[in-house]
Every structure is written in structure tokens, then in C-alpha cells.
């Protein structure tokens with residue numbers, strides 16, 4: 001899909017599916033690696049869910065595995081971090097000097113039930129570091145979900161509400177819409193392993209039911225303009241301390257990238273991760 005088409009779809013509909021970003025012959029082995037890393041991180045993720053729920057925060061966590069820091073763990077991902085179509089569209093929308101804000105693995109196990117409607121960081125109103133609603137009608141962050149298994153109604157393709165990205169609030173922010181109820185024009189995003197759901201982070205979406213008998217595996221990669229403050233996601237940073245820790249708030253940590261891993265990234269990908277070096 002060419003960059004102009006992606007940009008137009010994201011601006012008008014809030015989302016699009018970019019086909020075959022990861023070639024078919026590579027996707028199965030990346031999928032197994034991601035599933036393995038998510039499995040290894042299971043205890044840590046469960047502890048995070050328990051901690052957040054004990055503090056009264058909303059988390060879509062049961063039956064779902066998640067792992068951060070995949071760039072360090074999965075060199076096979078490196079060539080796809082700087083995919084020309086995605087980065088070209090991200091820079092056309094956000095301007096030059098785009099950075100990657102998050103890379104995490106997602107495994108939705110069989111039997112997972114739908115999660116709550118939300119927009120992604122920094123618009124998710126349940127997290128401590130956020131752009132408070134009502135937010136202006138500006139694209140400030142882009143999200144992508146790399147499909148590593150089939151996405152469909154039967155396997156639990158991410159639920160989305162097309163066109164919802166232009167609203168100044170979302171159901172995570174008590175906007176009058178029941179965050180747990182089906183929404184009239186909701187749909188499952190669909191695609192083949194290797195396709196990418198690319199969207200304005202304001203788009204309302206939710207973890208879908210997974211009624212199938214196999215895990216639905218994906219990687220979430222998000223893109224920020226240079227001017228968006230990502231420090232609240234760094235453990236030990238004063239912004240994280242002040243905004244997340246001192247308020248007993250909900251937040252996610254992106255692990256620091258070891259210099260050796262950074263050095264091994266393709267040049268184009270290095271530019272996306274300089275801010276994660278310390």
C-alpha cells in the first residue's frame with residue numbers, strides 16, 4: 001500500500017491495514033519467538049496486573065500475556081522496525097524525527113474476553129501520564145499492531161470503532177459510552193500473519209474475545225513525534241517518579257536499550273531508538 005493511501009486512510013478513517021509488512025516465510029518464526037518471550041514474562045506481567053488492580057486501575061489483563069523490551073530480545077524484528085511504508089506515513093503525519101515509543105508482544109489466549117474501549121497512550125485516560133480530555137483534534141501519536149497470527153472475528157482481531165479518532169475523549173475517560181459494552185459500528189480488524197493494523201492512537205479500540213482454540217499473537221509498536229515527552233515511561237526518571245509513582249497512578253515502563261543492541265540495529269532503526277539509550 002503506498003504512503004499517500006495509508007495517510008489518507010489514517011486521517012479519514014483513523015486506521016488501515018498494511019499488507020505483508022513481514023514476509024510470509026519469516027512470520028511464523030517471529031511469532032514463536034514472541035510467544036516464547038511473552039511466556040517468559042508471564043509472572044512479571046501478572047504481578048503488574050495484580051498491582052494495578054489493587055490500586056483500583058482498569059487493566060485488560062486476564063488471559064493476556066505481554067512483554068516489553070522485545071527489541072533487545074528479538075533481532076529478527078529489527079528489519080521491520082523501520083518499514084518504509086509505516087515510517088513514511090508516520091513522518092508524513094507527525095513530521096520528521098519520529099521515534100518509537102513502545103515495542104511489546106501481545107498474546108491473547110483462547111477464551112480471552114473483550115477488554116474495555118480505550119484510546120492508546122497518551123490519550124488513555126486511565127493512565128497517569130496523559131493528554132487530559134477534552135484533547136485537541138491533533139494526531140499526536142500513532143499505533144501499530146503487527147499481526148503474527150490470523151486476525152478475524154473467529155480468532156479475535158482487535159476491535160475498533162472506525163472514525164472514532166476525531167472525538168475529544170474516549171470511553172476510558174467517562175465520555176458517556178459504556179466502555180465494556182459492544183458499540184454499534186464496532187468491527188474486528190482482520191488480516192493475515194505479517195499484516196499491520198496502523199492507526200491514530202486516539203482510535204477507540206479494545207481487546208477482542210478470542211473464541212478460537214489457539215493464542216492470537218501480535219506485536220504492538222507505537223510512534224511518537226520528537227516533541228512528545230516519553231520520559232514518564234522510563235523507570236527512575238523524575239517525570240516517571242512525579243507523574244506515575246508519586247500519584248499511585250497507572251503507567252508502563254519501557255526498558256532501557258543496551259548499547260550493544262542499539263549498535264546492532266540498522267542505521268535507520270537506530271534513529272528511532274536513540275532516546276532509549278539512557
Ligand SMILES: O=C(O)CCC(=O)C(=O)O
Nearest residue numbers: 106157158206207208220
Ligand atoms: O490485543 C488487542 O487486540 C488490542 C491490544 C490493545 O488494546 C492495545 O495494545 O492497546
